[in-house]
Structure formats: structure tokens, C-alpha cells
Amino acid sequence: MKLTAHEIATVVEGTLHGSPDILITGAAGLSEAAASDISFLGNSKYLEQLSKTAAGVVLVPASIEEPDRPVIKVKNPQFAFAKILHIIEQEQNPAEKSGIHSTAIVSSTASIGPDVVIGPYAVIEDGVAIGARTKVSAHCFIGRATRIGDDCFLYPRVTVRNNISIGSRVIIHPGVVIGADGFGFVPGATGHFKIPQIGTVEIGDDVEIGANTTIDRATTDKTRIGKGTKIDNLVMIAHNVQVGEHCFICAQAGIAGSTKIGNFVTMAGQAGITGHATVGDGATLAAKSGVIGNVAPKEVVSGYPARPHREALKIQALLHRLPEIYERIKKLTKE
Template sequence: MGRTLKEIAALVGGELSGDPETMVTGVAGLKEAGEGDISFLANRRYAPLLETTRACAVIVPLTVEAGKKPAIRVSDPSLAFAKVAGIFHPVVIRHPKGIHKTAVVARTAKIGKDVGLGPYVVVEEGAVIGDRTVIQAGSFIGHDTHIGADCIFYANVSVRERVTIGNKVFIQSGSVIGSEGFGYTRVDGVYKLIPQTGTVVIEDEVEIGANVAIDRARFDKTLIGRGTKIDNLVQIAHNVVIGENSVIVAQVGISGSTHIGNNVTIAGQVGLVGHIEVGDGAILAAQSGIMRDVPPNTMVFGYPAQPHHQAMKMYAAFERLPDMVKAVNELKRKVEELEERLKQRG
């Protein structure tokens, strides 16, 4: 079922230009769009595609002109497009209702109202699960762990003992919360595990991707602050503290006892050594190696990481290095020739 451009503009609260009765029947990217599709532009590098796209209309930033193409201008095109996509391709997820007959729930566990436990979920002694929380098949909740209300854990999530998880926490499949911290001491040439007696605290509205490992602290707690979003395949070591509303992208590794502030962005494949501090609002660019403290509101890049503008100059110089070597060798040859002539004159 189609929607008019006028209806879509009202849905996303955008400024409409072009025929308001333009009929939209689907959504697609600028390259893939066909007749009847609405598309969007979030990154200005793709602006030339506005001239060639077959989309019947586009959603663009407030400052972008779409030419003759019908358009809706909004402050956040990605968010607006997501709302529109939800109309034409609604996501239907079926969560378990009630406690499945194969679930194993300890006698002393406390289960809230309208909780859903899927097949083969295990809830151990003393665990508490808040109202309306859903835990999918094959997941494990350790003893004395407290989970808040309105959480969703997908299949095969493991939450170890004595962990505390807040409300509206979302965990994708395969993640492990409260695993043993990686702490060893060498005794007579053999590594011995140092007991990790602490815990993990995950505050409200945190989202954790697939196959994330968050280690319990050696003492005290590993902490993930309210509203922080963690992508797939991230390793967070013991006693790490992450502030509120930070974003951690795939394949990041954070070593033990590192403290990360609020509103920090850590891009893909960044590695951080232990016992350092990353200030509020910092941005760590992809594949950077962070070996020392990062001040607040600073963007760093490289291995080892440098202030972004400085790193860009260094990498620009690296690109010119072959030509510079060639020039130095040519100068060296000329100097040698001059020295030889001087010797002959002497």
C-alpha cells in the first residue's frame, strides 16, 4: 500500500518540496531505487547520485537542494528514512511468552510479571528477572544476578553470577557478560589464575551486539554506563569503566582498568592499553592504537594514536616517502660527483 509524499512528510516532520501527491510505494538506496521508491541522502559524498537516481522522491538534509526531484528536508535523513522504511517493511519479532516447559528455573529465583523465557533457558539460584523482560532460547542467567525490567536477551546469551543489569538493556546472541577477567601471575614458570572476585554492572538502556565479551572485575566492578551502545565482537576487560552514551564499534579491544568518559566514540578495530583515561567527547578513529591518555573532546588517529590533524600530516608525508627517497638519492649522487671533481682539481 502506497503513501503520498505529503503523508510521509507529516510522519517525519520534514519540509516538503515538489508534488505532495507523489505516490511512494517502497524504499531503496539512491543507486538501487526504482519507480515509486523513496530514497535518502545522509552523506554529502553521494550528492551527485541525486541527479541520476530513479527514486520518485528523496529525503535530504535541510541545507541540500534536490533540484527538480520531489524532496523532504529534515535535520536527520537517516532517522527519517528509518521511520519510512518501517512503514513499508515492518519488522516483526516473535518473543516467547511465559516460561517454556523446557526452561530450568531455580526455586529461589524471582521472576517478574509477563516475563518470557524461551526453550532451555537456565536461571540459577537467587537470580532476579524484572517485569516484561524476554530471554530467548539457550540463554544462561547465573546465581544472584539481577536483571531489570523490559530487557531483551537473544539466543545463547550468558550472564554469569552476581552481575547487575538495568532496565531496557538489549543483548544480541552469543554475548557473555561477567566472564572471568584475564588475570594471571607466573609461579615457577607456570601461569596461575588470579581470582576475579568483582562483578559487572550494566546500566539502563545499554545495547550490546553479538559475541561481545565483558569481563568481571578483579575487585569492585566493570561498569557500562547508561545509554552506551556496543557493536559486535567487542572485548571489554576487567575493571574497565565506560561512561554514558558512548559508542563502541566492532572489533574494539579495551584492556583492563581503562576509564572511558561520556559521549565517547570508539571506531572499529581500535585497541586500548590498560590503565589509561579517555576524556568525555573524545573520538578514537578506526584502527588506532591508544597507548596513553586522550584528553576530552579530542580526535585521535593512528598507531600509536596522535591528534588527528597531526596524524593526517604524517600519513601524507608517508605517501610522499618514495619520491623523497628518490630525491635524496639524487642529491647524494650529485654531492658525490661534486666531491670527486673537487678531488681531481686538488
């Protein structure tokens, strides 16, 4: 990337304070940036670093007082920085020539859209439909009658089993498995009888799924992931789960079967939800929350079992005082 400060200000729709001719060729954090880098101030707690950074230009909030250095004032510095990173990413990863690699196995009944890339040793089974400009990387497996939309990117070793529906502009990272059997068994006197999992999985548009995440197929009907939802690495989503639109599900979270999650819900790292629960729109589940019941819309819960966050904090504060309280009670009983 080679952009002047003026050109960057135009891209991010910001106001430049400083020389328009500063040449920027890279991007970095405030503490790591060099004179040829652009950086950003996304949190006021890093304000001290603004005066110390070597960055050529810094993206700052529009409300900040003008510092004695080149800056571009914008509404959202992190979003503006992401726009610049997108330019760098496109340069680092130029579009591949479309086509099917000679080692890929593609069924004659598969429908492959225009400008699709299918990498080495990928397997595309009967009746699969792949939309325009989608890339299926090396060693991916796409099962029978699965449908994938336009402009998707499947990184190497993604497994998508049969009869799955994936929308457009979906990004799926390495090792993801979509459509494995749900964990369903009927206990019996002589063992556990496997319940056939004949349902499917439906992934909405603009979803991103992190590495080694698993999304199980429904017993019947569908496991659904709503449009715009972002799923981190190592997440487990069980059969018949319904995840709403624009949710954040962070690493190592787990959602048991038939749970319903609303829109704009955040699940922090290692949060877990029991089966058949309902989580309302806009709720937040703090890290390591153990949800064993329903969560109301916009409620923030934490702890195990998960309870309203303020209540959980009070309990934690009391637990820290438990040794002291115990000693006082022991002393009183002796008296």
C-alpha cells in the same frame, strides 16, 4: 507497511512537497529504491542520485532547494528514515506471546516480571530477577543473582554470568558473554597463579552490545558500561574498565584492564587501548589506533603509537617519501 506520503510526513514531522497520496510500502537506498519505496538523502555527495532514483518519496534536508520530484523536507533525513524503518521492523517482527517455553529451565527462586518471554532451552538460575516485557531468547544462560531490567532483548545464545546488573531497554546480540573472568594472573617460578575475579559487571540503560562481544567481570568492584553506549560486534572489554555514557565502540576494538573512558567517546574499528589509561570526554580514536597513554578530552588520535591525528598524517606523508629521501642521502654520502 502501507503509508501515504502525507502520513509519512506527519510521522517524521516534515514538510511534504508533492502529491500527498503516493503510497509507500517499503524503504531502500537511493540507488535500489522502487516507486513504492521511501529513501533519504543523508549526504550531499549523493545529490546526483536524487534526480535519478526511482523512489516514490525521498527524505531530504530542509535546506535543500526543492527538486523536481516528491520529497519530504526534515531537519535530519537519516533520523527520519530510521523512524520509518522502525515502523517496518515492528511489522516484520510482531511481539511474541509472553510466557516460558516448556523446555526452558527456570529456578523457582527467580523473579520473572509481567509479559516476559523466555525461549526454548534458556537457563535462568537461582535469584535472577527479570523485568517486565524483557525477552530472553533460545539457549540463553542467565547466572545466579543477575538482575535484568525492563524491555530488554537478549538474542539467542547470550551468556550472562552470576551477579551481573543490566539496566532497562538493553539489546544484547547473539554470542555475547558478560561476566567471564578477567584475565588476571600472578607470574611465579612454577607457573601463573590465577587471581580470583570476584567483582561484577554493570550495564546501564539503553546500551546495545553487538554479536560475540565480551565484557569481563572485575577483579573486585565493577566493570561498568554507561547508559546509551553502543558497542559493535567482536569487541573485547577487560576487567575493571569504566566506559562512560553514549560512547561508540566499533568492531574489533579492544580495551585493556582498568582503563577509564569518558562520555561520548568514539573508538573506530580495531582501535586498542592499553591498561590503566584515561580517555577524556568526546575524544575520537581513529581506526587501528594503538593508544598507549592518556587521551585528552575532545582530542582526535590515530596511528601506532596513537598521537594527534594531524601529526600522524604528517608522519605518514613522510614515510611515503622515505625511499626518495633514502636515495638522496645515499647519493650525498657518495659525494
